[in-house]
Amino acid sequence: MLFDSHCHLNHSPLVDKLTQLLHQTGEKSINHFLVPATCPDDWSITLQLAQSYSQIYAAIGIHPWFVASYKELALSQLEQLLHHHPQALIGEIGLDFARAHSLVDKNLQINCFEAQLQLAKSAQRPVIIHHVHATDVCLHSIKRCRFTCGGIAHAFSGSMEEAQAWIKHGFLIGVGSLLLRPQAKKIRLIAEKLPLQHMVIETDAPYMSPLPHQNNRPENLRQIAETIASLRNCHWQDIAIITSKNALKIIPAQS
DSSP states (O other): OEEESSOOTTSTTGGGGHHHHHHHHHHTTEEEEEEEOOSGGGHHHHHHHHHHOTTEEEEEOOOGGGGGGOOHHHHHHHHHHHHHOTTOEEEEEEEETTSOOSHHHHHHHHHHHHHHHHHHHHHTOOEEEEEESOHHHHHHHHHHTTOOSOEEETTOOSOHHHHHHHHHTTEEEEEOGGGGSTTOHHHHHHHHHSOGGGEEEOOOTTSSOSSTTSOOOTTHHHHHHHHHHHHHTSOHHHHHHHHHHHHHHTSOOOO
């Protein structure tokens, strides 16, 4: 049983043929999905999917690309939705300094990120963190907010030392479709050497495709598991069992 810990089933083209897609992925033993929202516009559909399909879990939050959505009203709405949906995580949140062209842009991202960390801390929810060219600043914010609920460092591409820094703060390392690119040597080392109890696997479909000019597909999760298994000289089902167990542990219990 495979668990895709980061898959945008709430976005086109995946959401348009979702029932058919879930049947296809089920045939490849992909049976659970954590689906993150990116802005207030997709919070509702994300929560609806989690209510309609037993294999889908929801996360709602404001992605750093959409910090223009960051307003007190949005935070209040997010807080209310978390109260009514006790299994929802907070995500996809974080920092992307590749998209920040000034100190003002960076500070807006940091303010939005830390406001959501404080909300997650109050609600006792794990978070899904997008971190591009900003790992140290993300970790600094986590320390400053005294956030200890953990979550997932999504689409990890860093060094073993960076992975250990996330793990120290209670985070799982998201190994994704980057692994299917042969030139991605750092993530291959992580996939081979990181203790499996600290790892989850993800596609980020329909984004982060391993092939140019194509949408990523949730079915690629099986190939990610097989690649890790090949690097570690074990069976892909061993990877599936452990990483699925890791992902399920961070889903809040149904109250």
